[in-house]
Amino acid sequence: MVTQVEVAKKAGVSFITVYRVLNNKGYVKKETREKVLKTVKALNYYPNHIGQALRKKKVNTIGIVIPEPPNVPVHGMEYYNMLMQGVDRFAIMHNYDILLSTYKQNDPKADYYRLYFQRKVDGLILFIPDMRCLDMNQIVKKKIPCVIIGERPIDHHISYIDSENFDGMYRVTEYLISRGVKKIAFIMGKPYMRNTIDRVNGFLKAMEKNGLPVPDYYIIKGDYTIISGITAMKKIILYKELPEAIICSNDHMAMGVLSEAKKAKIRIPEDMSLVGFDDINIAALIDPPLSTVRQPLFDMGFKASEILFKKIENPLHDCEIKVFPVELVLRKSII
Amino acid sequence: MVTQVEVAKKAGVSFITVYRVLNNKGYVKKETREKVLKTVKALNYYPNHIGQALRKKKVNTIGIVIPEPPNVPVHGMEYYNMLMQGVDRFAIMHNYDILLSTYKQNDPKADYYRLYFQRKVDGLILFIPDMRCLDMNQIVKKKIPCVIIGERPIDHHISYIDSENFDGMYRVTEYLISRGVKKIAFIMGKPYMRNTIDRVNGFLKAMEKNGLPVPDYYIIKGDYTIISGITAMKKIILYKELPEAIICSNDHMAMGVLSEAKKAKIRIPEDMSLVGFDDINIAALIDPPLSTVRQPLFDMGFKASEILFKKIENPLHDCEIKVFPVELVLRKSII
DNA sequence: CTGAAAGCGCTAACAC
DNA sequence: GTGTTAGCGCTTTCAG
Numbered sequence: 001m002v003t004q005v006e007v008a009k010k011a012g013v014s015f016i017t018v019y020r021v022l023n024n025k026g027y028v029k030k031e032t033r034e035k036v037l038k039t040v041k042a043l044n045y046y047p048n049h050i051g052q053a054l055r056k057k058k059v060n061t062i063g064i065v066i067p068e069p070p071n072v073p074v075h076g077m078e079y080y081n082m083l084m085q086g087v088d089r090f091a092i093m094h095n096y097d098i099l100l101s102t103y104k105q106n107d108p109k110a111d112y113y114r115l116y117f118q119r120k121v122d123g124l125i126l127f128i129p130d131m132r133c134l135d136m137n138q139i140v141k142k143k144i145p146c147v148i149i150g151e152r153p154i155d156h157h158i159s160y161i162d163s164e165n166f167d168g169m170y171r172v173t174e175y176l177i178s179r180g181v182k183k184i185a186f187i188m189g190k191p192y193m194r195n196t197i198d199r200v201n202g203f204l205k206a207m208e209k210n211g212l213p214v215p216d217y218y219i220i221k222g223d224y225t226i227i228s229g230i231t232a233m234k235k236i237i238l239y240k241e242l243p244e245a246i247i248c249s250n251d252h253m254a255m256g257v258l259s260e261a262k263k264a265k266i267r268i269p270e271d272m273s274l275v276g277f278d279d280i281n282i283a284a285l286i287d288p289p290l291s292t293v294r295q296p297l298f299d300m301g302f303k304a305s306e307i308l309f310k311k312i313e314n315p316l317h318d319c320e321i322k323v324f325p326v327e328l329v330l331r332k333s334i335i
Numbered sequence: 336m337v338t339q340v341e342v343a344k345k346a347g348v349s350f351i352t353v354y355r356v357l358n359n360k361g362y363v364k365k366e367t368r369e370k371v372l373k374t375v376k377a378l379n380y381y382p383n384h385i386g387q388a389l390r391k392k393k394v395n396t397i398g399i400v401i402p403e404p405p406n407v408p409v410h411g412m413e414y415y416n417m418l419m420q421g422v423d424r425f426a427i428m429h430n431y432d433i434l435l436s437t438y439k440q441n442d443p444k445a446d447y448y449r450l451y452f453q454r455k456v457d458g459l460i461l462f463i464p465d466m467r468c469l470d471m472n473q474i475v476k477k478k479i480p481c482v483i484i485g486e487r488p489i490d491h492h493i494s495y496i497d498s499e500n501f502d503g504m505y506r507v508t509e510y511l512i513s514r515g516v517k518k519i520a521f522i523m524g525k526p527y528m529r530n531t532i533d534r535v536n537g538f539l540k541a542m543e544k545n546g547l548p549v550p551d552y553y554i555i556k557g558d559y560t561i562i563s564g565i566t567a568m569k570k571i572i573l574y575k576e577l578p579e580a581i582i583c584s585n586d587h588m589a590m591g592v593l594s595e596a597k598k599a600k601i602r603i604p605e606d607m608s609l610v611g612f613d614d615i616n617i618a619a620l621i622d623p624p625l626s627t628v629r630q631p632l633f634d635m636g637f638k639a640s641e642i643l644f645k646k647i648e649n650p651l652h653d654c655e656i657k658v659f660p661v662e663l664v665l666r667k668s669i670i
Numbered sequence: 671c672t673g674a675a676a677g678c679g680c681t682a683a684c685a686c
Numbered sequence: 687g688t689g690t691t692a693g694c695g696c697t698t699t700c701a702g
Binding site for chain 3: 013014015016017020026027028029032051053054055056057119
């Protein structure tokens with residue numbers, strides 16, 4: 001392995017000079033500097049990150065904690081990728097790398113903080129953590145630099161990023177109503193997730209405000225997977241009367257509904273309007289293109305990265321909370 | 336930060352005893368062992384990975400090198416995710432973590448090996464690297480533990496994983512021919528990629544073997560993006576006569592073709608059959624569901640991880656090459 | 671302008 | 687059974 005010392009030997013100087021040249025610290029004679037740089041190139045020397053890290057107590061690495069890919073039914077991998085892009089972009093700009101850590105969903109033994117305690121990372125970004133299993137006290141007690149995306153811890157000493165789930169559903173429901181739609185069914189996501197609650201409440205609020213009744217059987221359970229959309233639609237088809245619209249808590253379930261509707265020769269949007277949430281890439285490509293609510297995922301990831309970065313560089317930095325606005329994306333699945 | 340020494344102090348032993356307990360090395364009295372374990376728990380001590388790494392010259396981390404997500408037109412993020420799942424599964428089983436590194440496509444200055452030279456990782460898996468910019472001599476000269484997925488270096492001292500691209504296209508073409516289809520157009524991927532060449536050759540071989548002519552204008556350029564599928568289809572529509580089938584080098588382009596076909600009121604499969612490659616998740620969900628060729632992506636990632644692991648644990652381990660068979664997935668887009 | 675020496679947390683060879 | 691000591695590659699303080 002090529003070390004400072006080796007470079008120094010070859011260049012006929014002491015290792016400290018090598019250090020100074022590479023870190024622009026202290027004065028080094030021009031010729032010496034050039035000689036050093038030449039040997040660095042010649043030997044293909046890279047500063048050993050482990051040595052640096054041990055000394056500086058900083059590894060310049062961010063940990064992203066994410067459910068195991070096979071169990072990513074929540075919004076699909078695409079959702080996570082978009083967030084990750086944002087995180088990565090900011091991280092690269094500030095010389096951080098990204099370490100990936102997956103955990104099994106609903107596993108009470110999942111060790112969300114391992115990478116931090118091991119000092120493999122300087123801080124963590126948790127993507128939609130399973131709040132039933134996450135011990136959030138640790139974050140505060142152990143002062144773990146940490147940002148949560150997609151959930152909202154009650155503890156006000158924890159930074160998080162989310163989007164206006166309530167508002168998005170509220171607005172898209174209002175839009176449907178403005179188009180004359182009255183009988184609207186709603187398919188929910190996993191019941192223990194905060195965004196599930198917010199989304200259904202946004203829907204209910206809009207209905208209530210417009211004096212529209214929502215019978216119990218118009219609120220159908222789901223779990224964010226395509227298959228749960230299919231199941232829900234099967235149930236709905238059995239109703240005496242089709243709703244005029246179905247709003248789904250995410251795009252995946254809307255796709256399940258759509259495929260089941262096609263089987264049953266129910267035309268979208270002629271017979272029934274359909275709405276999703278998230279605006280995953282496929283949403284624009286299916287037939288008919290899906291109306292949905294877009295979250296600024298890239299920006300959310302980017303911001304999370306930024307907050308975490310500040311916290312790492314300055315542990316006294318206050319925790320930050322940022323809730324991003326969402327955007328209605330109206331496509332042909334709505335009359 | 337909690338260190339071995341602190342644990343030792345609290346437990347009233349020397350740090351080496353702590354080390355022994357945690358690593359099951361040498362003999363430690365039962366009572367001492369228990370006392371140590373208790374303090375480890377009490378203090379929430381985790382061995383500092385950086386200290387270990389410096390000493391053992393091993394970071395237990397695998398680097399995955401991947402094009403920047405925004406520029407992942409090749410097969411879409413989904414493709415990479417599936418590979419990643421496989422890599423991750425094996426890695427976790429052997430106590431490795433995964434560090435992500437992105438590079439800009441077609442950037443001659445992209446530093447593919449940085450993470451390794453910095454000792455942030457013990458080895459690298461390159462996902463479909465841009466062979467125009469990759470200096471492969473380095474892998475051999477610097478003995479970088481490395482596995483390439485989706486490309487085939489000519490140098491026989493480099494491990495790689497790929498799938499039977501030629502065979503897949505050959506078989507799917509033969510299948511079409513067996514269904515009575517004769518006039519088949521083919522949309523190519525990026526010209527500098529090995530799998531592009533293999534796929535088009537598989538197609539040509541099947542056509543040739545069956546004595547079917549392929550006029551030049553039936554081989555259309557593309558670059559694996561949806562948009563290039565759209566462009567290609569626009570061109571095809573202008574032909575005097577529609578081909579009886581279009582085979583695309585990947586599913587994304589097939590989706591582009593499909594959406595353009597719908598606009599032009601060309602029915603799939605009644606007016607024209609359509610075939611993709613990869614079997615990304617959406618393929619089964621679009622209308623009509625897309626016939627395609629599936630690569631065992633998870634297994635490919637898993638195997639890559641395994642080969643890399645062997646190479647890291649034993650640098651003398653021979654390089655390995657594994658080409659996975661593919662599977663025809665016949666759906667309704669074919670007559 | 672350049673260098674010597676100490677120490678980050680851990681492991682491993684060697685004493686007691 | 688338990689402890690001492692040296693050293694991994696780097697940074698930093700203090701000398702010259």
